[in-house]
Amino acid sequence: MGKTFQKPQALSDTPTHYCPGCTHGVIHRLIAEVIDEMGIRGKMVGIAPVGCAVLAYNYFTFDFQEAAHGRAPAMATGIKRVRPDLMVFTYQGDGDLASIGMGEIIHAANRGEKFTTIFVNNAVYGMTGGQMAPTTMPNQRTTTSPMGRNVAEVGMPIKVAELLSSLQTPAYITRQTVIKPKYIVKAKKAIRQAFEYQLAGKCYSFVEVVSTCPTNWGLTPVEAVKWAETTMLPYYELGDKKVPD
Amino acid sequence: MKKVLMKGNEAIGEAAIRAGCLNYFAYPITPQSEVAEYLSKRMPEVGGVFLQGESEVAVGYMIFGAAACGARVFTTSSSPGISLMSEAISYIAGAECPAVFVNIMRGGPGLGGILPSQGDYLQATKGGGHGDYRMLVMAPASVQEAAEMVMQAFPLAEKYRNPVMILGDGLIGQMMEPVMFPDHLRTEPSNKDAWATNGMDTRRSDKRNLVKSLYLDPNVLNAQNLKLKAKYEQMKREEIRFEAYHTEASYEALIVSYGTMSRVCKTAIDNLKEEGIEIGLIRPQTLFPFPEMAIRQACDRPECRVVLSIEMSMGQMLEDVERSVQGKKPVEWYGKCGGEVPTPEEVMDVVRSFLKQYGKE
Numbered sequence: 001m002g003k004t005f006q007k008p009q010a011l012s013d014t015p016t017h018y019c020p021g022c023t024h025g026v027i028h029r030l031i032a033e034v035i036d037e038m039g040i041r042g043k044m045v046g047i048a049p050v051g052c053a054v055l056a057y058n059y060f061t062f063d064f065q066e067a068a069h070g071r072a073p074a075m076a077t078g079i080k081r082v083r084p085d086l087m088v089f090t091y092q093g094d095g096d097l098a099s100i101g102m103g104e105i106i107h108a109a110n111r112g113e114k115f116t117t118i119f120v121n122n123a124v125y126g127m128t129g130g131q132m133a134p135t136t137m138p139n140q141r142t143t144t145s146p147m148g149r150n151v152a153e154v155g156m157p158i159k160v161a162e163l164l165s166s167l168q169t170p171a172y173i174t175r176q177t178v179i180k181p182k183y184i185v186k187a188k189k190a191i192r193q194a195f196e197y198q199l200a201g202k203c204y205s206f207v208e209v210v211s212t213c214p215t216n217w218g219l220t221p222v223e224a225v226k227w228a229e230t231t232m233l234p235y236y237e238l239g240d241k242k243v244p245d
Numbered sequence: 246m247k248k249v250l251m252k253g254n255e256a257i258g259e260a261a262i263r264a265g266c267l268n269y270f271a272y273p274i275t276p277q278s279e280v281a282e283y284l285s286k287r288m289p290e291v292g293g294v295f296l297q298g299e300s301e302v303a304v305g306y307m308i309f310g311a312a313a314c315g316a317r318v319f320t321t322s323s324s325p326g327i328s329l330m331s332e333a334i335s336y337i338a339g340a341e342c343p344a345v346f347v348n349i350m351r352g353g354p355g356l357g358g359i360l361p362s363q364g365d366y367l368q369a370t371k372g373g374g375h376g377d378y379r380m381l382v383m384a385p386a387s388v389q390e391a392a393e394m395v396m397q398a399f400p401l402a403e404k405y406r407n408p409v410m411i412l413g414d415g416l417i418g419q420m421m422e423p424v425m426f427p428d429h430l431r432t433e434p435s436n437k438d439a440w441a442t443n444g445m446d447t448r449r450s451d452k453r454n455l456v457k458s459l460y461l462d463p464n465v466l467n468a469q470n471l472k473l474k475a476k477y478e479q480m481k482r483e484e485i486r487f488e489a490y491h492t493e494a495s496y497e498a499l500i501v502s503y504g505t506m507s508r509v510c511k512t513a514i515d516n517l518k519e520e521g522i523e524i525g526l527i528r529p530q531t532l533f534p535f536p537e538m539a540i541r542q543a544c545d546r547p548e549c550r551v552v553l554s555i556e557m558s559m560g561q562m563l564e565d566v567e568r569s570v571q572g573k574k575p576v577e578w579y580g581k582c583g584g585e586v587p588t589p590e591e592v593m594d595v596v597r598s599f600l601k602q603y604g605k606e
Contacts, residue, residue, distance in 0.1 A: 041445065042444060042445040042446030043444050043445075043446055044444070045314060045442050045444060047310075048457075054459060055459075057455055057457065060453075061453055062445060062453050063314075063442035063443070063444060063445065063453050063454050063455070064442065064453070064455050064456070064457075065309075065310065065313045065314075065340075065442050065455075065456045065457070066340070066455075066456065066457035066458065066459055067306065067309075068306065068332060068333070068336050071302070071303070071305075071306040071309075071333070074298065074302075074303040074304075074305075074306035074307050074309075074310065075306045075307070075309055075310030075313070076310060077296070077298075077303075077307050077310065078270065078306065078307035078308060078309065078310025078311035078312075078313075078314075078318070079310045079311060079313070079314045079442075081268070081270075081294045081296055081307070081311065082268045082294055082311045082314065082316035082318065083314050083316065083443065083444070085444075086314065086443070086444050103299060103300060103302075103303065104299070104302075104303050104306070107298075107299035107303065
């Protein structure tokens with residue numbers, strides 16, 4: 001009988017720096033499994049963001065670049081334009097992508113750049129210590145919205161997947177989550193689909209993953225999953241927002 | 246090899262192609278937009294990449310991404326655009342990737358104006374972006390020299406794995422002059438497999454490459470900064486370039502001037518010679534590294550009574566000239582911003598006036 005479960009080759013043996021209950025580890029693993037299954041590790045270039053995943057390159061075993069805050073889609077554009085044969089993904093959080101990097105993500109998507117974005121949305125700035133993000137939920141308390149997000153002052157949370165879907169350029173845009181096993185299976189399928197579209201040179205692909213941040217939410221991992229399910233998922237609805245013809 | 250009449254901006258674009266750089270990302274800004282216009286036609290002809298980015302910020306990182314995966318790549322911009330790219334330049338220097346940036350300077354600060362200036366001297370030579378990094382900065386004084394420097398810049402960027410900047414004032418980009426391109430110049434790209442994120446399959450290797458500038462361990466970051474410093478010191482030993490003009494004469498004053506301004510100074514020097522006034526000129530062709538020793542030696546001649554830093558900026562180069570002279574002779578400044586290039590007559594007046602001020606003892 002062979003081994004039925006093992007660490008993907010695309011994942012390294014590095015001890016994690018992510019907090020207990022954080023979903024980055026699950027998402028990293030899904031990406032690594034997909035890369036193994038597609039046999040594309042030797043063509044991969046990942047782009048790490050600024051944020052909790054700034055050290056993402058420590059957990060993977062293929063080429064990686066590190067971007068400035070928000071600029072990963074511009075770097076991915078540079079790579080794909082000069083080396084269309086490489087497989088490129090940006091791994092970005094919500095502060096990185098939806099705030100400082102909003103310009104880069106919209107234009108990369110609108111040009112139909114043939115790379116993949118994994119967008120980890122946990123409704124808060126993680127690395128800098130739990131400040132309000134463009135994705136922070138109404139009334140959600142953060143270190144820079146101690147009374148809760150006041151939407152009259154700072155607007156409603158941005159639904160990035162829907163925003164990008166409004167562009168006329170063909171793309172694969174989907175929102176998934178990894179807070180429960182049934183969702184994890186679907187999220188992996190979506191990541192695989194995104195990479196398949198890229199491999200075929202079909203279109204830009206974007207997988208938003210609704211995630212948890214127990215540390216900065218001030219919740220236990222179990223409470224965090226519950227909060228994500230009851231507060232975030234009704235607003236950030238799961239599913240494909242746009243598929244290419 | 247034949248002579249063609251070309252606008253500086255177009256010659257810069259063509260020179261990059263002749264140097265084997267087939268990847269160009271840019272954002273329009275006066276007075277250098279002709280580079281992008283020219284290359285939007287030329288790059289497809291040679292199977293190259295042309296992309297107009299959404300901002301100079303994004304373009305800086307397109308350059309970083311492409312350079313990091315081993316491509317020969319460059320961009321062109323002008324002063325305010327270079328400010329926006331300076332973040333990326335810092336990252337590129339920190340991550341040790343080769344890339345070429347061309348700055349066709351316009352007046353500042355802020356939006357300033359669109360006419361020629363040399364107001365980005367300090368930004369180019371002392372930083373611009375954050376952190377301890379330097380760029381090799383080359384300053385052309387003609388369209389021909391701009392083309393040549395662009396072609397030299399790529400191998401230099403690759404030698405040092407560091408950004409190289411061509412710093413030209415607006416006139417260099419806008420004027421038309423005859424230019425000659427070598428027929429077969431294309432320099433071979435250097436072997437980048439040791440560090441570039443060009444995919445493990447490309448390198449036939451199972452060792453992955455990582456391009457980054459983050460070093461959280463203070464000792465490791467310090468070591469990285471020392472490594473970068475060693476490269477900048479090597480540039481000072483190996484890359485200083487300058488032109489000495491009329492320095493065989495017994496000159497009474499030494500002018501230090503670069504770019505378009507130095508050409509005006511040369512005319513002034515020729516005219517003053519007819520009046521019996523001998524003036525020497527050192528024209529730095531590299532601004533970093535700066536030709537300190539050449540200036541120190543040139544000003545040490547007994548007849549030389551004063552050193553003049555003449556620039557289209559408010560004394561930005563003056564500090565480097567003073568540092569080079571080391572108090573051996575008085576150092577004075579003359580300059581003009583706003584876009585009007587001082588005329589030879591203005592320079593002659595300035596020289597006469599300083600010679601009077603520092604009269605023969």
